[in-house]
Amino acid sequence: MAIGETTATGSVPTTQMSGREATAAAERRSVRKRWLLVSPALAIIGLVGIMPLAIIAVYSFLSPGPYAGISWDPTLEAWLNVFMERDIFDETLGINYAHASIVTRSFVLAFVTMILALIVGFPTAYFIATRPDKQRYLWLFIISLPFWSNLLVRTFAMMLVLRDNGYINSSLIYLNVIEKPLEIIFTNTAVGIGLTYAYLPLMVMPLYASMEKLDFRLIEAGYDLYGNRWKVLWRIVIPLVRPGIIAGCILVFIPAIGAYVTPKLLGGGKNLMVGNLIANQFGTSRDWPLGSAISLFLMLMVMVALIIYVRNVISEADKNA
Helix, strand or coil: CCCCCCCCCCCCCHHHCCHHHHHHHHHHHHHHHHHHHHHHHHHHHHHHHHHHHHHHHHHCCCEECCCCCEECCCCCHHHHCCCEEECCCCCCEEECHHHHHHHHHHHHHHHHHHHHHHHHHHHHHHHHHCCCHHHHHHHHHHHHHHHHCCHHHHHHHHHHHHCCCCHHHHHHHHCCCCCCCCCCCCCHHHHHHHHHHHHHHHHHHHHHHHHHCCCHHHHHHHHHCCCCHHHHHHHHHHHHCHHHHHHHHHHHHHHHHCCCHHHHHHCCCCCCCHHHHHHHHHCCCCCHHHHHHHHHHHHHHHHHHHHHHHHHHHHHHHHHC
């Protein structure tokens, strides 16, 4: 076959292509192959992630149906009702104190949960990181053991601990510390304790991952330079494990702010959080657009937290470089 002739299919054989054309053709085949390999994952992400999110986004700009569902009348009323409400008589706008209270409670409880998990998880992760290698796996197994059971089961177990005749009150009464049971269950305190118990492993794991890489010779050097325990902690340990602290705080804060089961059971239905508010809009109130708008608002808050985390990680990497 002469140079420049084509085959029956109209394509030039690879052997007759120039080196640049052959490289370009191989690159195109490689790109097509990669897209073909990732197409199942992209399809799953589109069907399970992007499509429901798109539906929720569309619903948030529509009107609620007469009984449930939506009415195809575009409006911004749902977004307005996230923090505002209209008077039933003159339709003037005012602050929706119920929603503001629930959102504020959610942020406060999520923040308190994050701080409590950090206070408990930091020494726990440090303890595990300082154990011999063979013991670390055992302690990590114990920490991850609660995830082997359903969150609902763990929450019911926490109710047995916090109720009026539960283990805490029974023990305090037996030790003559109190005379009558403490009112813990169905309070914000119970919700905070339950959330901390539920998401504590999410704080311990990233902290342990950072502490495992810690060079403990630096701690010994700090003691050699006459630093006490607090100075060594603040100036050596915490700066070195800061990525683990940031990751653990975000991993705890994000699910805690959208929790549903724990506030509903331990809060007794009177200490609602954003997750309960969203469920009520899709269930009892049957205001799907408002529920969609609140869901997207919560997602935007989570995105802000993730952006802050990514920027912190990048800045830390630039400093280390």
